[in-house]
Amino acid sequence: MEEIIRIRNLSKRYTGSDRYALKDLSLSIGKGEIFGLLGPNGAGKTTLISTLCGMIKPTSGELWFDNLNYRQHSRKVQRQIGVVPQEYALYPTLSAEENLYYFGSLYGLSSRELNRRIADGLHRVGLADFAKKPIKTFSGGMQRRVNLLAGTLHQPNVLFLDEPTVGVDVHSKEVIMTLLHELNTQGTTIIYSSHHLNEAQHFCTRIAIIDEGKIVVEGKPEELIASVAGATTLENVFIHHTGSQLRDYA
Template structure:
């Protein structure tokens, strides 16, 4: 498959920082992948995604999404992109339906098309009977599912997911993962970050393990495990590459 994201020599040094968050980072992500971006705290994952989403400017380097350069085609790229942050991007006093109608309208959806998409999505994720309940009354798993819908109503070609199943029960996790797999089958490329390595091993088609702003290894989960001596699973690979040192930070 052709690359849908091409990253060339990206570096990022924040003001007053002593070390680069990204250091000459180059990588391609193929169209149709479920690509896992894994690494310990402070590895550079959030910085990379923030740059690709246009939230942070790189110190140097470049990237394209779907063949478009962000500097010259920011609005067009944003229309092809979906972002589901780890923190809930929802209005707690509005209902699920009101939230989704609002976010859908921001993507240019309107009228009967938007109403149908909201209803269909709520139904697929088991939330239709709660459509007119306020978000503040929802459980964590329910909020996580609405948060996901808000980022994919416009059928993005590329979807960025930051810890999409963190803090949810097993049933919600399974519904979310199954929904994302179906979305991917329909053509959406997914870039996914998580600390749930067993989930990443089962979910992702390709993985890059990053730390200290560089790529330590990348490939399919199966190939990464096979290439690491005595590794039984992705967690063993992760520890082998990044070490056991705690990454606490203030």
């Protein structure tokens, strides 16, 4: 499979910290994959995703995106990615339509094309009748759907998802997952992070489990389950490789 992301010996240590959040991490992600990045709290997955999105700079190591070196072509790379954070990145007093127009305009889309994509997107996620209502009146599931549209209006080559279905109802989850599968079928590579291991098991084509800033295991979900004696779910695999100790931190 042709790779779209290649990471070599990536390390990150935050100022004032006595340990590395990432340590000599290497990874390859293929075009068209739905790649899961899983790990316990404080394992380094948020740092890794933030680095891949260009939000933080690594201490050392190299990162390529579709054969472009991130250090040399960061702006060109960032135009090709979409980010859907766990927290809603929406303005509560603006309508769904106004929010999407604002975020879509940041990608340089023409007004005509942007309006078409907004109307199509709201229809696809069942929110066409709520286009002009303020976001603050929306339920959590409705806001989650708008949040997803805001990160995908520009049809990114790579989409980063952080807990895309957390706190949503069953119907909203079904709409979200259907849209994500459609995007992937159309060629978008998806990088997915979540604590919903059952969802990850059925959604992802390949998975890497991160702990203490390093990848401890990676592979297809069914391969990972088969590699651990007695395992029947990805949760069994996760506990096997990361232990059962609580990872609370403040």
